[in-house]
Amino acid sequence: MSVTAAVGFRAAGATAGLKASGSPDVALVVNDGPEHAVAAVFTTNRVEAAPVTWSRQVVADGRADAVFLNSGGANACTGPRGFGDTHRTAEVVADTLGVSATDVVVCSTGLIGEYLPMDRIEAGIALTAADLGLEGGADAARAIMTTDTVPKEAVATGDGWTVGGMAKGAGMLAPGLATMLCVITTDAVASPDVLAEALRSATSRTFDRVDSDGCMSTNDTVVLMSSGASGVSVDVGALTDAVTEVCASLARQLVADAEGASHDIAVEVRSAATESEAVEVARAVTRSNLFKAAIFGRDPNWGRVLSAVGTTSAQFDASRLDVAINGIEVCRAATIGDDRDLVDLSGREVRVVVDLHAGDATATVWTNDLTHDYVHENSAYST
Amino acid sequence: MSVTAAVGFRAAGATAGLKASGSPDVALVVNDGPEHAVAAVFTTNRVEAAPVTWSRQVVADGRADAVFLNSGGANACTGPRGFGDTHRTAEVVADTLGVSATDVVVCSTGLIGEYLPMDRIEAGIALTAADLGLEGGADAARAIMTTDTVPKEAVATGDGWTVGGMAKGAGMLAPGLATMLCVITTDAVASPDVLAEALRSATSRTFDRVDSDGCMSTNDTVVLMSSGASGVSVDVGALTDAVTEVCASLARQLVADAEGASHDIAVEVRSAATESEAVEVARAVTRSNLFKAAIFGRDPNWGRVLSAVGTTSAQFDASRLDVAINGIEVCRAATIGDDRDLVDLSGREVRVVVDLHAGDATATVWTNDLTHDYVHENSAYST
Structure with a gap:
């Protein structure tokens, strides 16, 4: 309709x-x-x-x-x-x-x-x-x-x-x-x-x-x-x-339905000082080609999440960052957390939660993984 | 040595x-x-x-x-x-x-x-x-x-x-x-x-x-x-x-020698108001996945260059932008220029020149194309 x-x-x-x-x-x-x-x-x-x-x-x-x-x-x-x-x-x-x-x-x-x-x-x-x-x-x-x-x-x-x-x-x-x-x-x-x-x-x-x-x-x-x-x-x-x-x-x-995507990724940033900082951090993660390629490969590579977070100017103590991927807290206090092998990335939906421990604001930004099909669709045809 | x-x-x-x-x-x-x-x-x-x-x-x-x-x-x-x-x-x-x-x-x-x-x-x-x-x-x-x-x-x-x-x-x-x-x-x-x-x-x-x-x-x-x-x-x-x-x-x-790259791309911005603005514009182009995938596909897709330039805050009149790819001025005054079929992207080296007509500063930022091998290297292995 x-x-x-x-x-x-x-x-x-x-x-x-x-x-x-x-x-x-x-x-x-x-x-x-x-x-x-x-x-x-x-x-x-x-x-x-x-x-x-x-x-x-x-x-x-x-x-x-x-x-x-x-x-x-x-x-x-x-x-x-x-x-x-x-x-x-x-x-x-x-x-x-x-x-x-x-x-x-x-x-x-x-x-x-x-x-x-x-x-x-x-x-x-x-x-x-x-x-x-x-x-x-x-x-x-x-x-x-x-x-x-x-x-x-x-x-x-x-x-x-x-x-x-x-x-x-x-x-x-x-x-x-x-x-x-x-x-x-x-x-x-x-x-x-x-x-x-x-x-x-x-x-x-x-x-x-x-x-x-x-x-x-x-x-x-x-x-x-x-x-x-x-x-x-x-x-x-x-x-x-x-x-x-x-x-x-x-x-x-x-x-x-994004071009060539095989995963839909929600990056949720919690405990940010402000909503705009939560968006800034979430967007930095959704812009990381390395992170997006890792998700395509079903690799819960949380180091690529943290390295993206670290490029922002949002308020946080870099030694307190937590990262969970599909419910598994793979990074706790900016170091190794639960076993990354527990993360199941076989489904299309992926939820990454980054906790900044800096306030009460939260925001979610959506993106997709970086796949062979994305490269194919955007290189094989002029669009 | x-x-x-x-x-x-x-x-x-x-x-x-x-x-x-x-x-x-x-x-x-x-x-x-x-x-x-x-x-x-x-x-x-x-x-x-x-x-x-x-x-x-x-x-x-x-x-x-x-x-x-x-x-x-x-x-x-x-x-x-x-x-x-x-x-x-x-x-x-x-x-x-x-x-x-x-x-x-x-x-x-x-x-x-x-x-x-x-x-x-x-x-x-x-x-x-x-x-x-x-x-x-x-x-x-x-x-x-x-x-x-x-x-x-x-x-x-x-x-x-x-x-x-x-x-x-x-x-x-x-x-x-x-x-x-x-x-x-x-x-x-x-x-x-x-x-x-x-x-x-x-x-x-x-x-x-x-x-x-x-x-x-x-x-x-x-x-x-x-x-x-x-x-x-x-x-x-x-x-x-x-x-x-x-x-x-x-x-x-x-x-x-960048991971999986098949083209080395120099994005040169000319006639910028300041060197830092030239860098800002060049970097916006080098960050465009769509542009980088097009170059992998040997597609002189100058629209993807202009759409990246347009996201910056550098000084320019958007109706005066010129873009040349490997010596062919495919975009003149922000519209269709010379025949894009004349652009040869078969070699590894690619030079994109963006003319802002806004001053005397220039800068070049280097990047690579976005390829299947990049996705493969960064999804198949945890690095």
Whole structure:
């Protein structure tokens, strides 16, 4: 259901011929109202794609009527011509739907540094617009996949209202914003300001804490739209909880389907002085190629955890650090703890707990292992 | 020749049985004087190995008589017992040579989180002490190898004086200090302060600009000793030049022999506002797994270069960035430049030039590609 779970939204996915594989590659999500509030967060990468530049302007006034998305091409590093192509995309969508181009968000994903085939994009707009439906969420979620192997959808419900979302992203997942593209819809009545506050809060503790490969995309976009069609007004706390639930589910689905991964790794840092220091330490561990390769090899190599922790500026006494891997405290007080042979890494889920003994704050960052398949997927094809 | 190229030094390498492979695993370098000046730089990792903690104290007074090194075990995260083992190592070396234990530098490399077999270490001290020779540099360089496939040695000569060095390091190579272990000797007459200034200057532009895999070791140590045996006093500028020449050669040898690498990649950033910003941008590119996997796949994927550049805070206009790969300007003004099919990545050497158009500063950081063999070496074995 994803983006069509909430009342007031229609969606569609179609095949425009952007992908050599012939898989679906364009999606359209339309907000039928009565309200058309929007908020969005974008990549913090200073090299941003044309659709990001465009969509920042679209959402600035808090109103959007539709989101058009394409896989098969990022339209990043394409200069003025690329920006013109995004503008043209919005114009054609607007003409087709009878709305203003400045209320059409555009998202693209795929290879950087190539122009989009605009004839196919325009054909894709016509196809999706003709196929818009109240059950179209699943088709839309499938059409935005690139190296994803499964679509990502999530739904959360409030008292008389609903939040639903879809996301794609299988590589270039890193902080600042960890997914490439995500569209979330709700039929709750909420102003753009409330949407923005809920979205910032939700993404900061979900997508921002996924770090598959340390590489930040030029195209990351998360859009939240409300139709108000439920007629139920929500307070920001309730909306934040529901949006966070959807984002958390989608973020976990991204990790579970990251390029070439064989393990999903949660790095939980406990007893940090502050939450931001907990995140800093967790992120240092999730960025260690040596640690990630060890997990791929089912090697509970806690020395690689400690050596990553030691590169941070977080408060801790280096002689008091504890590390547990899947429940076995292999490192106690920064030296040899329980028998590392007791650690079972045969399953996909791995939980690393680092205790800093420096305070009460905690945070978890998710990542994947570093595998042969990751290297293969990212060396054998230009993506 | 390496550490025995300069007059006044003897060295040896031997097999103590620390490595399962039966390869040489202990080395001893002795400064016979008449002077015994020393300076050193160590890892900035806050989780530091026992030999690092010990050796910081040894060099604090500017005097050292010997360096004992072992591969086959890092003696890191081994607590008070590990520190006691390092202390004991220095005591036995000192007794054997007739010097003070507080003038014996100790270096270890290998797996983190295991105790050293001290009986074998002590046997190794006896073996190396008995075999010390004026031609022993090559044996010492071979004995400190871990996953290195070749020993690393370099020599530079001044007017009547010499600088020679050896290094090891094939993984966990990252800034702060990029090699695991390096010993440099000179017969020039130079005070500890001059040695320290020359060493800091040399390492900041050589080892600190190698970033094989972004992982900083707990054991990194670079030691520079002078015997004064040439009788030639040098000024700091001349010594810095010679030490830099040796360090630069050793650093390049480390990159050329990094674990599992098939390409050596120089990322040169030009026209930066400051040298530190040039380093920041170059390092962001050398840390991108996606970029490094692309180079392994011989794919001149400049979008992955730009997306890494865009994550930095260096001064630049994102619409003016140029990228050349092996001489082909594939990206001009942040958009599509010359035909990427012209880029030849079949050789081992790759040069990426990023032009920021923001000033006059430049810097180069070296790294390797991300390969199947890197994943294999770091997942199949605990190192």
